[in-house]
Amino acid sequence: MAKYSKKAGDKVEETMHEMKEGKLKSGSGKKVTSKKQAVAIGLSEARKEGAKVPKKKKD
DSSP: OOOOOHHHHHHHHHHHHHHHHTOOBOTTSOBOOOHHHHHHHHHHHHHHTTOOOOOOOOO
16 A cells, blocks of 8 residues: 555545535546545645655556
8 A cells, every 4th residue: 555645645535525525526527426536636636736645657
């Protein structure tokens, strides 16, 4: 399991709440229903804010 900073964890928690309330939207504007997608959005936002988050994996 990857270790993320407290700030990143808080951001993911925030996005999960938004998803459960039905307020979280993806880049295309569609409603997010997947937990994995909500976590990915949270980590991406945390990364933009400068939180300690490992880089995305490249295939």
